Amino acid sequence: MAFTPAELDYLGSQRLGRLATVGADGVVQANPVGFVVEDGGTIVIGGYRMGASRKFRNVAATGRAALVVDDVKSLDPWQVRGIEIRGRAEAATDPEPPVPGTTTEVIRIHPETVFTWGVEPGEESMTRRRED
Amino acid sequence: MAFTPAELDYLGSQRLGRLATVGADGVVQANPVGFVVEDGGTIVIGGYRMGASRKFRNVAATGRAALVVDDVKSLDPWQVRGIEIRGRAEAATDPEPPVPGTTTEVIRIHPETVFTWGVEPGEESMTRRRED
Numbered sequence: 001m002a003f004t005p006a007e008l009d010y011l012g013s014q015r016l017g018r019l020a021t022v023g024a025d026g027v028v029q030a031n032p033v034g035f036v037v038e039d040g041g042t043i044v045i046g047g048y049r050m051g052a053s054r055k056f057r058n059v060a061a062t063g064r065a066a067l068v069v070d071d072v073k074s075l076d077p078w079q080v081r082g083i084e085i086r087g088r089a090e091a092a093t094d095p096e097p098p099v100p101g102t103t104t105e106v107i108r109i110h111p112e113t114v115f116t117w118g119v120e121p122g123e124e125s126m127t128r129r130r131e132d
Numbered sequence: 133m134a135f136t137p138a139e140l141d142y143l144g145s146q147r148l149g150r151l152a153t154v155g156a157d158g159v160v161q162a163n164p165v166g167f168v169v170e171d172g173g174t175i176v177i178g179g180y181r182m183g184a185s186r187k188f189r190n191v192a193a194t195g196r197a198a199l200v201v202d203d204v205k206s207l208d209p210w211q212v213r214g215i216e217i218r219g220r221a222e223a224a225t226d227p228e229p230p231v232p233g234t235t236t237e238v239i240r241i242h243p244e245t246v247f248t249w250g251v252e253p254g255e256e257s258m259t260r261r262r263e264d
Contacts, residue, residue, distance in 0.1 A: 016212075018200055020152030020162035029218055030152035030162065030200035068150055068162035080148075086161055 002041050003114075007083055010069070010119045011037055017069040019045060019107070021058035021089075031055055033107075035067060036098050043067055043085060043109040046098040051105035056091050059107050065089035067109060073118060081118030087111040134173050135246075139215055142201070142251045143169055149201040151177060151239070153190035153221075163187055167199060168230050175199055175217060175241040178230040183237035188223050191239050197221035199241060205250060213250030219243040 003011065019033045033045045033055075045067070050056050059065055070082025088110045097104050117126045135143065148164045155161075165177045165187075177199070182188050191197055202214025220242045229236050249258045 015204060015207075016202075018150035018152075018162055018202075020150075020154075020160045020198070022152075022154040022158075022160055022196075026154075026194060026196055027218060028152045028154055028160075028194075028196045028198045030150055030198040030216060032200060032202045032212065032214060062158060062160075064154075064158055064160045066152070066160045066162040068164060070148075070150075070164045072147060075147075080164065082164060084162060086159060 003037065004120065006120045007114075007116060008037065010081070010083065011035075014069050014071065017045075017067045019055060020066040020068075021055045022062055022064065023054065023058045024061040029055060029058070033067070034099065034102075035069075041111060043087075043111070044098045045107040045109070046102035046105075048102055050103045050107070051093075056105060056107060059089045060091035063088055063090065065107060065109050070117075079118060082116070083119060084115040085109060085111045086113045135169065136252065138252045139246075139248060140169065142213070142215065143167075146201050146203065149177075149199045151187060152198040152200075153187045154194055154196065155186065155190045156193040161187065161190070165199070166231065166234075167201075173243060175219075175243065176230045177239040177241070178234035178237075180234055182235045182239070183225075188237060188239060191221045192223035195220055195222065197239060197241050202249075211250060214248070215251060216247040217241060217243045218245045 016032045022028045035045045066086040068084045073079040073081050151165045167177045198218040200216045205211040205213050
């Protein structure tokens, strides 16, 4: 799935996303993470202790994740914007870390469904599209 | 589980949290949400279309959720802070909405595990505690 230019600009402007994962035991968790977008639209999430983290084990066990990147654009009037990405996920070990100083263990999300709100110029309501 | 005064102050200062849920089909999602903390430490999440949302159905089906409330305190030096709450969750219909104008359908999280970072005065690293 390719992101639009406006979506790529927005994703590049935000320092943190929040990652949702679930373990084999059904316990759900939510964590702030740094991320990069690879060519082709895959999301790569690294970290300083990624390989030892429960989120990494969760993805290894269940193969699913979602990342939401969003912020409050304006308090008055109340305007929010963001992108939610749901997809298949893998707990991988890459040859090089995605960002210098992070580990080579990464979570990679292959988007299946993307929701956006307030990101495209003039966009007022939620949009949705699905990869096939 | 009771939150500390510093945790309650921090939760009250933030407009949005990000909610992680999972459906019966295993699909994970992450959504920005408003929230309030009830006396006793239960988290209540309302919304304008909560009853019709997939997150509401997810919680009804799996009974689990996590909420992370976090922000970047300082870009330089890089300082982050936040609270992650994992727990049992229920999709409930209350007599009154948690916030005027929202629906009476709510997601209620009963915390089981809470992680905090950068919230307590002088706190530098992750802390963790578990409810019994």
